[in-house]
Amino acid sequence: MTRALPNWLGLVQSLSLLCLGLASATSAADPANLLTAERLISAPRPGTAVVSPESTSALIGTSSYSFQDHFTSKVLYSIALSPSQGLQPASSLDTSTSAASSTSQPVVPVAYNATSGFYLSDTEAAFLIGDTLYAKNLSAGTPDPKDPGFRIGAFPAPVDNIQIVRVSDTSAVLVFSASVYDDGKLENVLAHDQSEIEQEWNRVKVYEDAMVRHWDTWVNPRKRYQLFSVELSKKKEGFETTWHFNSGFRNLMQGTKLECPVPPFGGSDDFALSDRFVAWTSKDPRLSKAWHTKQNIYVAPLDASEPPRKVSSGEHGWAGAPTFSPDGESLLWLQMRKDGFESDRRIIQSYSLNTNRHKEILGAWDSSPSKLVFSRDGSTLYILSEDDEQDKVFSYHLSKGLASDEPKEIVSQGGTSSIEPLKNGGLIITSSSLTSPNDVYSVSKSGEIRRLTNFGRESDALGKVDFGPQPEQFVYAGSEGQERHGWIIRPPGFDESKKYPVAVLIHGGPEGAWTNSWSTRWNPMVFAAQGFLVVTLDPAGSTGFGQEYTEAILGNWGGRPYYDIRAGVHYVLDVMPSADSERVVAAGASYGGYMINWLQGHNDDELFKALVCHDGVFDTKNTFYSTDELYFPEAEFGGVPWEVSSEYEKWSPQQHTSNWKTPQLVIHGGKDYRLTESEGLSAFNVLQRRGVPSKLVYFPDENHWVLNPRNSLKWHEEVLGWLKKWSKAEDDVAVDQPALAFQSKY
Known part of the structure; x- marks a missing residue:
């Protein structure tokens, strides 16, 4: 819902920003307490x-x-949710690590070497360590995290994303994902991995079919x-009552080419359980995965009988x-309406398993939800959706399956990432912010928010x-005078x-946004520090402001976003006297990296x-010719390059290399x-040949993201070092010869 910016709003924003800037002055920051890259990488990741x-x-x-x-x-914790006198209500979601923990709720370690778990009963927790499933009784005193508990059983191959249906006090059904071969047998995975056929495939x-590579594989x-x-069944053996596997491992997709979770980023949100069925999403097997986004929803009985x-x-589409x-x-x-466009608006669909009736809910709501959760009594639907640079939670009341209100x-x-309904009608949510990693909060039926954990404040890295x-x-x-959004992060002190x-x-x-959430890669707080x-x-092109705002980038990669970025920078320079217009630098990745290369060719005013x-x-x-997901450039540029070649060339940074002169x-x-190494090498070659101060840092073992902790530390050293060097006063800049840096071996 893009709209023109009223003339008075710019003035109000300017005055507001200046006043806030004056009010936010602090004493000099203590260098010992700054957020370094090492602290960021070492911080807890709940x-x-x-x-x-x-x-x-x-x-x-x-x-x-x-x-x-x-x-x-890795540590799995248990958090008591019973009322406590030390639990203080908050007027809003306070996700800053600077706030002292507002809870005396016990948070105790359950097990080491596990990072996720589920409940077999209200007092029994289960978790994976390696390929073995263990369980513990949480009511039997304080658990010893070094003791894995009692062994339920081992899986014959790696599994993930375990969910549970509790049938009775002594029986349950687990549903999980695993990577298997054409025969669909979990028990045969290891033999296939070691087979001559597989060894041959590793060589040749x-x-x-297209999409021979996906993401990094x-x-x-x-x-x-x-x-x-x-x-699973619970049986008494000797003096102990323990859980055991009570059936074989049943493939719910046996004999099909269906895949779930959908790679490369699918997870437990790709499937759901009822007391009778499993529902999941899979790519449409009739269509090429390389240039179609269509996914279907499938249902099968828990016991794989059909x-x-x-x-x-x-x-x-998706x-x-x-x-x-x-x-x-x-x-x-x-569900998305368009096949081939991965950033179309997600619209809620409803299907009755009794009547087979299918309908759309909130089709006119200009928001794009990411998660749906029912309340325990089924009367309310909780919706997680990005909105105005926050990941918000909405409630939607249902009456006989029909909407009773908006x-x-x-x-x-905050950056809410999960919603768990409570028996009393409230919620437990997990949320982060720009200044705090994930923490757990309770939300009462009346909307009162209470903080239950403070992992950042209680850690050595962020405390x-x-x-x-x-x-x-x-x-x-x-x-075009349209309203655009951004964040300003001032440095400590x-x-x-x-x-x-x-x-x-x-x-x-490019369809993304800077939201109020924690990041372990591009964290703005590290740059501010x-x-x-x-x-x-x-x-x-950004998300969270309506679909028109998002689609404004289509066929316009170096147009509207470029002008928006320049306008945003000039706006900050105009309203903040402390912003030095002679020391502006920029950085970005993926499409952000595209825009860096585009700015390089359009930086005439330096x-x-x-x-x-x-x-x-x-x-x-x-x-287009080298990427994995062909549907992405087709949607962004309006077709394939042999039919709309001019649209690709119009917005290609390569067309403007004669103007490249800014240190990069x-x-x-x-x-x-996704974007092969030739893109980086090409840019570096141009910079070198033109004599522009430049450096190439190449990580042979990393994908589109830098994930290895040591590599991440090196990444931060190079990026921050480069920006600090070239944002000094001109007289202090010593121009080095162009350099090449490789990932260190260890």
Whole structure:
């Protein structure tokens, strides 16, 4: 819902921003308490909370990396959810680590070497360590996390994404995912892995279909992720009553080419369970995965007694995030109308398993939900959706399957990533922010929000970190006078009387956004801690502001977003006297890297003094021919390059290399099959040949993201070092010869 910016709004925003800037001045920051890259990488990485059947406790796992030991530790915690006098209500979702933990709720370690778990009963937790499933009774005193508990059984191959249906006090059904071969047998995976056929495939790969590589992996045509079920029973053996596998491992997709979770990023949200059925999403097997986004919703009995049945219908694109109503009679999911466009609006679909009736819900709501969760009594649907740079929670009341009102915003701030309904009608949510990793919160029926954990504050890595003034949202007039959005992050110890270099961060996607959530890769707070006034912008193409805003980039990659970025930078320079217009630098990855290369060719006024391009697009046409998901460039540029060649060439940074003159760091990963390494090498070659100060940092073992902790530390050193070097006063800059840096061996 793009709209013109009223003339008075720009003035109000300017005055507001200046006043807030003056009010946010603080004393000088203590260097010992700054957010360094090492602290960011070492900080806890909590998962999402899972609530027990009677809502008395929750499980959440965390992992953290030690540079001293070069080891990642994993801990599964239990959180008591019973009322406590120490639990203080909050007026809004406070996700800052600077706030002291507002809870005296017990948070105790259950098991080491596990990062996720589920409940067998209200007092029994189960979890995977390696390929073995263990369980513990949480009511039998304080658990010893070094003791894995009692052994339920071992899986014959790696499994993941375990979900449970509790049938009775002594029986249950598990559904999980595993990567298997054409025969669909979990028991045969190891033998296939070691077979001569598989060894031959590792030496020579032969394909007859497109998408031979996906993300960072060569696709094995004989292997796919599929869903399995297995029964559990509780039996007494000697003096102990323990759980055991009570059936074989049943492939719910046996004899099909269906795949779930859908790679490369599918997970437990790709399937859902009722007391009778499993519902999941899979790519349409009749269509090429390389140039179609269509996914279907399938249903099969828990015991695999019948083959899968497709319940989605008609012409549509992506479909996913299924969820059953508590009575198991209704199935809801999210669906896009357009095949081939991965950023179309997600619309709620409803299907009755009794009548086979299928309908659309909230088709006119200009929001794109990511998750649906029913309340325990089935009367309310909770909707997770990005909106205005926040990941918000909405409630939607249902009456006899029909909407009785519009969605109501109930959690307005933070980066909520999961919703768990409570027996009393409230919620447990997991949420992060720009200044805090994931934490667990309770939301009462009346909307009262209470913080239950504070993993960041209680960690060695983040416990004493000074994040500086709170990040601030702003609105400005962008291309064609349209309203655009962004964030300003001031450095710790900010002093409005001083001048600060400005670091502009450009997000990828391009259909993405800078939201109020924690990141372990492009974290704006790390840049601010280095003394930058950080500006993150959500130009045309960004999400969370309506579908028109998102689609404004289609066929316009270097047009509206480019003008929006420049307008956003000038807006900040105009309203913030502390922003030094002579020391503006920019960095971005993926589409953000594309925009860096585009800015490189359109920086005639030398607004940007230095640039950083991570895994960016150099030649738009070449990326079509070398990428994995062909539907992406087809949708963005309006067709295939042999039919609309001019559209690709119009927005290609390669067309403007004669203007390249700004110092630039180029970073690329050797396993990036989305944007291959030739894009980074091409940009570096141009910079070198033109004599532009430049450096190439190449990570042979990384994909589109830098994930290895040691590599991530090197990435931060190179990026921050480059930006700091070129954002100094001109007299202090020593121009080095162009350099080449490789990933270190260890």
